[in-house]
Each structure stands twice: as C-alpha cells, then as structure tokens.
Amino acid sequence: xxxxxxxxxxxxxxxxxxxxxxxxxxxxxxxxxxxxxxxxxxxxxxxxxxxxxxxxxxxxxxxxxxxxxxxxxxxxxxxxxxxxxxxxxxxxxxxxxxxxxxxxxxxxxxxxxxxxxxxxxxxxxxxxxxxxxxxxxxxxxxxxxxxxxxxxxxxxxxxxxxxxxxxxxxxxxxxxxxxxxxxxxxxxxxxxxxxxxxxxxxxxxxxxxxxxxxx
Amino acid sequence: xxxxxxxxxxxxxxxxxxxxxxxxxxxxxxxxxxxxxxxxxxxxxxxxxxxxxxxxxxxxxxxxxxxxxxxxxxxxxxxxxxxxxxxxxxxxxxxxxxxxxxxxxxxxxxxxxxxxxxxxxxxxxxxxxxxxxxxxxxxxxxxxxxxxxxxxxxxxxxxxxxxxxxxxxxxxxxxxxxxxxxxxxxxxxxxxxxxxxxxxxxxxxxxxxxxxxxxxxxxxxxxxxxxxxxxxxxxxxxxxxxxxxxxxxxxxxxxxxxxxxxxxxxxxxxxxxxxxxxxxxxxxxxxxxxxxxxxxxxxxxxxxxxxxxxxxxxxxxxxxxxxxxxxxxxxxxxxxxxxxxxxxxxxxxxxxxxxxxxxxx
Amino acid sequence: xxxxxxxxxxxxxxxxxxxxxxxxxxxxxxxxxxxxxxxxxxxxxxxxxxxxxxxxxxxxxxxxxxxxxxxxxxxxxxxxxxxxxxxxxxxxxxxxxxxxxxxxxxxxxxxxxxxxxxxxxxxxxxxxxxxxxxxxxxxxxxxxxxxxxxxxxxxxxxxxxxxxxxxxxxxxxxxxxxxxxxxxxxxxxxxxxxxxxxxxxxxxxxxxxxxxxxxxxxxxxxxxxxxxxxxxxxxxxxxxxxxxxxxxxxxxxxxxxxxxxxxxxxxxxxxxxxxxxxxxxxxxxxxxxxxxxxxxxxxxxxxxxxxxxxxxxxxxxxxxxxxxxxxxxxxxxxxxxxxxxxxxxxxxxxxxxxxxxxxxxxxxxxx
Numbered sequence: 001x002x003x004x005x006x007x008x009x010x011x012x013x014x015x016x017x018x019x020x021x022x023x024x025x026x027x028x029x030x031x032x033x034x035x036x037x038x039x040x041x042x043x044x045x046x047x048x049x050x051x052x053x054x055x056x057x058x059x060x061x062x063x064x065x066x067x068x069x070x071x072x073x074x075x076x077x078x079x080x081x082x083x084x085x086x087x088x089x090x091x092x093x094x095x096x097x098x099x100x101x102x103x104x105x106x107x108x109x110x111x112x113x114x115x116x117x118x119x120x121x122x123x124x125x126x127x128x129x130x131x132x133x134x135x136x137x138x139x140x141x142x143x144x145x146x147x148x149x150x151x152x153x154x155x156x157x158x159x160x161x162x163x164x165x166x167x168x169x170x171x172x173x174x175x176x177x178x179x180x181x182x183x184x185x186x187x188x189x190x191x192x193x194x195x196x197x198x199x200x201x202x203x204x205x206x207x208x209x210x211x212x213x214x215x
Numbered sequence: 216x217x218x219x220x221x222x223x224x225x226x227x228x229x230x231x232x233x234x235x236x237x238x239x240x241x242x243x244x245x246x247x248x249x250x251x252x253x254x255x256x257x258x259x260x261x262x263x264x265x266x267x268x269x270x271x272x273x274x275x276x277x278x279x280x281x282x283x284x285x286x287x288x289x290x291x292x293x294x295x296x297x298x299x300x301x302x303x304x305x306x307x308x309x310x311x312x313x314x315x316x317x318x319x320x321x322x323x324x325x326x327x328x329x330x331x332x333x334x335x336x337x338x339x340x341x342x343x344x345x346x347x348x349x350x351x352x353x354x355x356x357x358x359x360x361x362x363x364x365x366x367x368x369x370x371x372x373x374x375x376x377x378x379x380x381x382x383x384x385x386x387x388x389x390x391x392x393x394x395x396x397x398x399x400x401x402x403x404x405x406x407x408x409x410x411x412x413x414x415x416x417x418x419x420x421x422x423x424x425x426x427x428x429x430x431x432x433x434x435x436x437x438x439x440x441x442x443x444x445x446x447x448x449x450x451x452x453x454x455x456x457x458x459x460x461x462x463x464x465x466x467x468x469x470x471x472x473x474x475x476x477x478x479x480x481x482x483x484x485x486x487x488x489x490x491x492x493x494x495x496x497x498x499x500x501x502x503x504x505x506x507x508x509x510x511x512x513x514x515x516x517x518x519x520x521x522x523x524x525x526x527x528x529x530x531x532x533x534x535x536x537x538x539x540x541x542x543x544x545x546x547x548x549x550x551x552x553x554x555x556x557x558x559x560x561x562x563x564x565x566x567x568x569x570x571x572x573x574x575x576x
Numbered sequence: 577x578x579x580x581x582x583x584x585x586x587x588x589x590x591x592x593x594x595x596x597x598x599x600x601x602x603x604x605x606x607x608x609x610x611x612x613x614x615x616x617x618x619x620x621x622x623x624x625x626x627x628x629x630x631x632x633x634x635x636x637x638x639x640x641x642x643x644x645x646x647x648x649x650x651x652x653x654x655x656x657x658x659x660x661x662x663x664x665x666x667x668x669x670x671x672x673x674x675x676x677x678x679x680x681x682x683x684x685x686x687x688x689x690x691x692x693x694x695x696x697x698x699x700x701x702x703x704x705x706x707x708x709x710x711x712x713x714x715x716x717x718x719x720x721x722x723x724x725x726x727x728x729x730x731x732x733x734x735x736x737x738x739x740x741x742x743x744x745x746x747x748x749x750x751x752x753x754x755x756x757x758x759x760x761x762x763x764x765x766x767x768x769x770x771x772x773x774x775x776x777x778x779x780x781x782x783x784x785x786x787x788x789x790x791x792x793x794x795x796x797x798x799x800x801x802x803x804x805x806x807x808x809x810x811x812x813x814x815x816x817x818x819x820x821x822x823x824x825x826x827x828x829x830x831x832x833x834x835x836x837x838x839x840x841x842x843x844x845x846x847x848x849x850x851x852x853x854x855x856x857x858x859x860x861x862x863x864x865x866x867x868x869x870x871x872x873x874x875x876x877x878x879x880x881x882x883x884x885x886x887x888x889x890x891x892x893x894x895x896x897x898x899x900x901x902x903x904x905x906x907x908x909x910x911x912x913x914x915x916x917x918x919x920x921x922x923x924x925x926x927x928x929x930x931x932x933x934x935x936x937x938x939x940x941x942x943x
Contacts, residue, residue: 252741252743252744253711253712253741380613380614380768380769381768381769381770381771381812382613382768382770382809382812382814383613385812385813385814386814388885389883389885389892389894392883392885393883407741407742407743408741408742409742409743410742410887413885413886413887413888414885414886414887414892433886433888434886434908437886437888437889448743449888450888450889451742451746451888452746453743453746453747500889502889522753522757524750524775524776525774525775525794525795525798526771526774526775526812527774527798527810527811527812527861527863528798528811528861528863528905531775533750544889
C-alpha cells in the first residue's frame with residue numbers, strides 16, 4: 001500500500017497536467033477555428049453543425065474501438081492519449097462558445113484596425129482577444145471542469161502511470177466495501193483547483209457575461 | 216373625464232432621477248407626444264404608464280381607475296414597440312388575431328374583428344400573406360393593429376418612426392396621422408424628433424431632465440416657447456439665440472448684443488417688468504429673418520455669408536454678424552463670402568431671461 | 577491633388593448584384609455624399625474603396641494610382657464606420673492612440689498628436705474616460721479623432737449620423753462640413769437622408785439598387801432630376817408623381833392625366849424626341865403647387881382637402897383629385913378644414929415629365 005501522500009499527489013499531478021494541457025489546446029485551436037467560422041464562414045454551413053453532431057454520440061459507444069487504437073499505437077496509459085482525446089472532445093464546446101463571443105465583436109472594429117495598418121494577427125491579439133477576455137476565461141473554466149471530472153475514458157485508458165483523480169477516487173470502492181473516508185477526502189481535494197481558478201479569474205468571468213457593449 | 220391622468224410621477228434608478236415630476240392628462244381621441252432628447256425621461260414615463268416600470272411616487276389613472284398596482288396586461292393599454300415586435304413566421308391575419316386567440320374569442324367574432332381592423336389600417340389585401348415579406352409601413356400597421364384589436368383605452372407608441380429611413384418616414388408619418396384620426400383612441404407617443412412631434416401630436420410635452428418644460432399644441436410651442444430649451448428644440452433649423460443686454464441710452468431702450476443692437480423702446484416697459492436683471496437672451500427663428508443684397512430696411516444689420524446649406528426649395532444661410540453666428544432660412548442668390556443685409560421681424564422676436572431661461576416676450 | 581475615381585465597379589454578393597457599373601470621380605478637397613435608400617449598396621461601395629471588400633469588376637484609383645491590389649492600410653484612407661470603432665475596453669486616449677501605436681511612434685509623439693486632435697474636436701475631457709460613459713455624439717467624435725490622427729487624405733464615413741438624435745444630427749452635419757473645410761480633406765460619406773446629403777454635400781451621388789442614377793451638385797439634382805427615382809428621392813416633401821398619357825386631338829397635343837389635362841403642343845417635338853411611347857409620368861414638387869379657396873385661373877384644378885400636417889414654419893396639405901392625392905406646401909396661415917373644396921395651381925415652369933418605361937427625364941418646365 002502506497003503512502004497517503006503518494007496516493008494523493010500522483011493522481012493530482014496527473015489530472016492537473018492532463019486537464020490543463022487539454023484545456024489550453026482546446027481553447028487555442030478552438031479560438032482559431034471559431035474565428036475562421038465567425039469572420040470567414042470557414043467550412044460553409046455544414047461543417048460547424050457536424051462538430052455538434054460528434055457530441056451527440058455517447059462516449060460509451062466508442063470506448064472499445066478507441067482502446068484498440070490506443071493499444072495498437074502503444075498509447076495506453078500515456079499522457080498523450082488522454083490529452084489528445086480530451087482536446088478533441090472539448091474542441092466542439094470551445095468552438096461554439098468562442099464563436100458566440102467573437103460574433104459579438106463588430107467586424108467593423110477589426111476593419112478599422114486593418115485600415116490603420118495593423119497586421120491581421122495584430123488585430124486578433126490586440127483588438128479581438130482583449131474584448132472577449134471574459135468569454136475566453138469562461139470558456140476555459142468550463143472546459144477545464146469537463147476535463148478534470150472526466151471518468152470513463154480516464155478509467156479505461158489509464159492503468160497505473162496516468163491515473164487521474166476521478167479514477168483514483170473510484171478505486172476506494174470495491175466488491176468488499178467502500179472506503180468513504182479516503183473517497184470523501186480525495187473528492188474535497190479534487191475540487192480545490194477549480195475553486196482557485198474560478199476565484200482568480202472571477203473578474204474576467206463577470207466581464208465575460210456583461211460584455212461592455214456600447215449602445 | 217380624461218382617459219389618462221398622470222400626476223406627479225417620479226422615478227429613481229438607484230441615485231439617478233430619471234423622471235422628476237411629470238403630470239399631464241390625455242383625453243379620448245387626443246394624441247399627446249412626449250418629446251425630448253435621449254435621457255430626458257420620456258421613455259421611462261411611457262413605460263410607467265404601460266406598467267413595465269413601477270413609479271417611485273406619483274399616480275396613474277386610466278379611465279378614472281388608479282392603475283399603479285395593476286399589471287400591464289390588465290390596464291387596457293396597447294403598446295407598439297420601437298421595432299414593432301410582430302411575428303415574422305405568421306400571416307398578417309394570425310398576427311392580428313393573436314391577442315384574441317389568447318383570450319379564446321369565438322371564431323366568428325375573431326374573424327370579424329380582424330377583418331375590421333385590417334380594413335381600418337389598409338391591410339385587407341395582405342391579410343393572408345406571411346409577415347416576413349411585408350414592407351416597413353405595413354409592418355408598422357400590423358403592429359398597430361395588434362395593439363388596437365383588443366380595444367385598448369390608451370395606445371402607447373415608443374419612437375414609432377425612429378428605425379425608419381428618412382424618406383419612408385415621411386410617408387409613414389402621414390399614414391400614421393390618418394390612422395390616428397380614424398381610430399380615435401387616446402394616444403401617447405415618445406420621440407426625439409421634433410418634426411414627428413409637430414406632425415403627429417395634438418399636443419406636445421417637451422421634456423428635459425425628467426421634467427416637462429411646456430405642454431401645448433404644435434403651433435403654440437413653435438410660436439410661443441416658454442423656455443430657452445423649448446425654443447431651441449422645436450423648429451428646424453434651430454432658433455437663433457443671442458445673448459444681449461438691456462441698455463438704456465437717453466430715452467431709448469436697446470437690446471445690445473455687442474455686434475448689433477435692436478431698438479425696443481416701444482415695448483420696453485412690459486419687458487422691464489418681467490426681467491430679473493439686464494441680461495437677456497433674444498431668440499429669432501431663421502425663417503423670421505430676411506436678407507437682401509442691398510440695404511432696403513434702415514434698421515438692417517450687416518452680415519457675411521459663411522456657408523450655405525441648400526435644402527431644395529430653400530436654403531439655410533450660415534451668416535456671421537460680427538462675432539456671432541446667425542442662421543437665416545430663405546432663398547437668395549449669394550455665395551460664401553458675400554455680404555448681406557439682415558432684417559429682424561420684431562413681431563417674431565423672443566426674449567428670455569438669461570438666468571431663469573423663461574420667456575418674457 | 578487627391579482624387580478618387582471609380583470606373584465600372586461591380587460586385588456580386590451571394591447571387592445578388594449589389595453594385596453595377598459604378599463610375600464617378602471626386603474632386604480635391606470635396607465633400608462628396610453618396611445618398612440612397614437602405615440596401616442601395618452604399619456600405620459595400622465604401623468598403624470596396626477602402627479595400628476591405630474585393631470587387632468583382634472595375635478599377636479604383638486614388639490620386640490617379642490604381643489601388644485594386646493595394647491593402648487597405650496602403651491606400652491612405654481613413655474610415656469611420658456606422659458602429660463607431662471605439663473599443664470599450666480602452667480609454668478615449670488609448671483608442672485614439674491605437675493607430676499611432678501600430679505605426680510605431682514614440683510615447684511623447686503619440687501624446688502630442690492625440691492631444692492635438694482631441695483639442696480640435698473638443699473632446700479632451702473624454703480622453704481619460706472609457707467609452708461606456710460617452711454620449712452618441714461624443715462617441716462619433718472619438719471615432720473621428722482616431723481616424724484624423726493619421727492625417728488621411730481621403731476620409732470615408734458610413735452613415736456617420738445615423739444613430740444620433742434628430743437635433744444633434746442637425747448640428748453634427750454642420751460640424752462635419754466645418755471639419756472637412758478646415759482639414760482640407762476629401763470626404764466621402766453615405767447616408768439615407770437626402771436632406772443631409774443636399775444640405776452639406778459639394779456634390780452628391782444618388783444611388784438606387786446598386787446603380788448611381790445621378791451625380792451632380794445638390795441644387796441640380798433638385799432642379800433637374802434625371803430619373804423618376806431622383807425626382808422623388810430628393811426634396812422633402814416628396815415630388816408628386818401622376819401617370820398621364822400623351823394624346824393628340826385636333827392638332828393639339830395634350831397630357832391627359834385623367835383628372836386634368838395640360839396642353840403641351842409647343843413642346844411636342846421635345847417630348848416625342850425623348851420619349852419611347854405615349855405613357856408618361858408628370859412630376860410636380862409640393863412647394864410648386866399653390867392652393868386657394870377659389871379658382872385662380874382657367875388652369876385651376878378642383879380638389880378636396882384630405883389632411884394637413886403642421887411643420888412649424890409651413891404646413892403640408894394633402895389634396896385629393898379624383899383617385900390621385902397631391903401633396904402641397906402651404907403657408908402656416910392656411911386654414912381650410914378637412915373635406916373642404918380647394919383649387920390647385922401647378923407652376924408650369926416647374927413641371928417635370930418622365931418617360932414611364934425608362935423612367936428618364938423627358939423635359940422639365942412646361943411653359
């Protein structure tokens with residue numbers, strides 16, 4: 001039996017790495033995709049709805065095939081496996097939420113900057129992103145929570161190395177009985193990061209919800 | 216008895232007093248216009264009458280019933296929003312019938328009412344067409360139709376023509392006026408466009424900073440504005456307002472505006488009684504000034520044309536008399552830089568006390 | 577010599593021909609107004625000039641240089657949009673300084689230039705505040721300051737006064753003109769309000785459904801409209817238009833408008849030369865119609881007063897002649913009541929004839 005500290009720190013760090021990285025990737029790639037869809041109508045009308053469709057298929061239906069893929073690619077029990085999966089899955093949410101916020105920024109504000117000689121990248125980083133900081137924050141937090149609490153795939157894909165918090169908590173329940181103590185304690189510890197993040201970015205969350213639209 | 220009575224209405228939003236003390240009455244068949252710049256409290260007042268806002272203090276009576284605590288749908292009002300709010304996916308018929316359907320009106324009665332309202336508003340031809348393909352003026356009429364079909368006691372309109380392009384506004388204004396006369400319901404509407412108010416209102420309540428500065432018919436507010444604000448707000452182009460001083464030299468009395476002076480000895484006595492001091496503001500409308508290239512009137516004043524706004528059948532000449540800018544409306548063959556002679560029609564001269572901003576002449 | 581020239585510019589947006597064969601030229605330091613109803617294509621036109629939207633056909637020349645392939649920033653153009661490009665998350669100062677930062681200017685230089693423009697537009701008190709505290713007019717001025725700080729030689733404004741209160745609009749349009757004159761900039765702005773266009777434009781272009789119908793000084797578009805659309809669009813209240821047919825009876829040529837007729841024998845050659853058929857449209861402006869209680873001459877037409885609208889310094893009277901309603905401008909002393917009979921005189925020198933099919937002007941002034 002591992003020491004208590006070990007029982008907590010390993011899964012905690014795993015969850016942190018996996019959830020953070022997948023969130024960052026999802027938001028980054030999602031923002032770029034959302035911008036393309038919002039400003040340039042990338043993908044036409046169908047592509048954007050197709051991404052939504054992917055979210056309507058229950059995870060349980062493709063756990064087995066996914067396991068086979070990962071096993072073949074020798075990706076089982078690796079960080080990459082979960083990060084890749086989480087990013088792909090939450091990308092849909094990221095695109096949809098961010099697109100909504102980007103739509104709120106009048107295209108003319110970006111055009112004005114373009115006219116003034118700002119490079120398109122500069123326009124995005126200095127005009128668009130600052131204006132939707134709150135939206136990005138809200139989006140990131142939402143996706144982080146999804147990733148942090150994901151259980152099914154983490155359970156199947158992790159074996160020993162990449163065990164995440166939810167999986168670890170579940171290990172305290174067995175055919176013999178449930179160890180409520182450790183489960184409760186671990187559960188509490190698991191909520192801490194989200195509370196901290198939420199607290200830190202709360203100012204941005206509020207600006208995100210009350211986007212300063214000038215009448 | 217008046218249909219709508221509003222007494223001492225006051226509305227606070229936190230610390231901000233949007234409506235300070237508003238009172239007025241509207242009789243049946245009368246249209247009252249609440250006119251004023253953005254933020255003067257006109258829309259808030261309308262919303263209080265509708266029941267969408269609760270007054271901080273004051274009373275609202277509809278048909279002699281105190282309605283302060285009555286919810287909007289039970290007040291017997293019809294409300295037409297700025298963007299008309301009709302259902303685009305339904306036909307005109309269904310749009311008009313909506314309120315009646317909600318009240319479970321029997322079918323034959325419903326159809327009769329819809330037909331009558333449609334006829335009144337000139338919508339009989341498009342009755343069964345989808346609301347999506349309608350032109351703006353038709354949409355406006357459907358919106359009005361929806362609100363009057365329930366036989367409201369009062370009709371309220373929030374900036375009915377502000378979302379409409381200028382040219383179309385002209386036509387819709389005339390139509391709206393015609394409809395108002397036919398329907399004959401007590402109406403209150405809100406606008407920031409003084410022209411709209413002049414055309415559509417039987418009486419106009421000019422509002423500023425939560426207070427009514429003057430309520431009177433269009434001709435009255437135009438010809439006899441009570442305060443500086445009303446004088447400036449009504450009329451396009453705005454009235455010329457020039458600061459001056461009451462000056463007595465020998466046995467003559469002048470209005471001294473530094474760059475020119477006007478002899479008012481004849482009326483001096485009446486004026487002196489009403490002023491709080493010698494500082495006054497004189498007002499004269501651009502259309503009450505006349506210009507000529509040669510000096511015809513011995514009392515004429517010299518001015519230089521700065522620039523000309525041509526309005527088609529007449530033009531607005533921006534003149535400079537000494538240091539003061541003066542606008543004159545008329546038609547004269549001159550160009551920027553030319554010098555002209557300007558005559559004041561003393562009968563149309565307005566005088567305001569500089570401190571109180573109230574009209575004294 | 578800063579000129580803007582467009583030659584045969586066309587643009588299709590998703591199957592709709594938004595612009596068709598647009599050709600015009602502006603002079604140096606000119607206030608050029610493009611006026612037309614919503615949907616005429618004005619915004620698209622401006623965006624093409626600015627380079628924000630690619631055109632399908634045609635050329636755009638700025639200062640005699642072809643700029644079709646130049647980036648917006650390279651064209652030396654400033655543009656003020658309908659929704660003022662004032663970022664809510666930055667102060668007034670930061671907003672105005674934005675373009676200068678992009679240029680890479682130093683902080684002291686930026687401060688100097690921003691204050692210069694702010695003083696000129698009288699908005700120095702707004703510099704430290706954020707846009708959500710601004711009024712509509714102040715917002716426009718900050719947007720203007722941001723554009724002017726780059727000293728562009730051509731200024732494009734897309735419906736700059738649209739969202740302002742009526743009274744403020746009146747004042748701001750004179751401000752715009754003053755600005756244009758003092759800065760010596762070639763200014764092109766769009767509006768749907770013909771009064772605005774006519775009041776301050778040096779020349780105006782009347783646009784309808786993607787086509788420019790007439791480019792002229794305002795007074796000319798009022799006095800000599802080239803098409804029915806221009807005739808009706810320019811001038812408020814609108815021109816009255818009555819269908820009529822050209823007929824010949826006993827050697828005399830008559831314009832038959834059912835309810836009344838006008839002898840035009842002396843103009844028959846002109847009319848026959850320019851019209852495609854006998855179907856014509858007669859146009860007459862409200863200020864050119866006089867109304868009296870008694871017939872003033874043989875030409876007086878009998879009518880019934882339907883409605884009057886008081887406008888302060890004058891009144892609008894709507895009169896019914898059979899199936900036609902004519903609008904006339906009458907003095908404020910006019911006091912006939914609704915339903916009463918009245919007699920109308922049309923000013924002969926100010927009558928317009930348009931060909932019904934082509935909608936082009938055939939002749940004006942039927943004396």
